[in-house]
Amino acid sequence: DIVMTQSPDSLAVSLGERATINCKSSQTVLNSSNNKKYLAWYQQKPGQPPKLLIYWASTRESGVPDRFSGSGSGTDFTLTISSLQAEDVAVYYCQQYYSIPVTFGPGTKVDIK
C-alpha cells in the first residue's frame, strides 16, 4: 500500500498570509507513461463531506478560488493557499489514486492566527 504522510499536523496563519501544506507518498504516484501525478487535494469543513480542490497534483477543480494551488514531483507535493481567507479554515487531505487501495494523508488542520 502507498502510505501518505502530511506536514504539519496543523498550522495557524494570519489572514491574507500564505499557508503551505506538504504531502509525501511512500512511493511514486507519477505514471511515466502519461506523465501524470495521481494526487488529489480535498478540503473538509466541520460537519461537511470533503470537497475536491485539486487533481492531477496541480489542476484546480472548477469553481475553486485561484488562491489554491498544487505542485509537486513524484513523491513530494504541496498545497498552497496564497492568501488565507476566513472561509479556508478546514482540514486538508491529500489522496493518491495511483493504486488500490486508494489512500489518504492524515490531514492538516488550518486555522487563523
Place this chain on the structure above:
Amino acid sequence: QVQLVESGGGVVQPGTSLRLSCAASGITFSSYGMHWVRQAPGKGLEWVAVISYEGRKKYYTDSVKGRFTISRDNSKNTLYLQMNSLRPEDTAVYYCAQGVEEQQMITWFDPWGQGTLVTVSS
C-alpha cells in the same frame, strides 16, 4: 446537479449487520466507478471499497474484506454497502463518492454524499 444521498446508518450491536444505500441523481450513474469512504469520529478519511461502473470488479480495504460487500443497481441508480460482523472499530460516518473519470476504477472523487453515521456499540 449531481447528488449522492446515503441512508441506512444507525446504532447496532457488535456482530450484527447493516446495509447502507447511496442514491445518485443528476449523473449517468452506470458510467462511473463508485466508492465508499469512512471517517471515524474525529479521525481522518479511510477508503473502504470500490465497484466498477458495470459492477463486475470490486476491491476492498483489508480490514473489511470478507465482512463487507459493495454492490450497485444501475437500473435504480443506487450503490450499496452490506456490512456484516460489525465491530466497534467500524464506527464511522460512511460517505459514498463518485469516481470522476468515466469507466475508471481509480480516480479522484467528486462529488461526495453527506454521509451516514454507523455506530457499533453494545
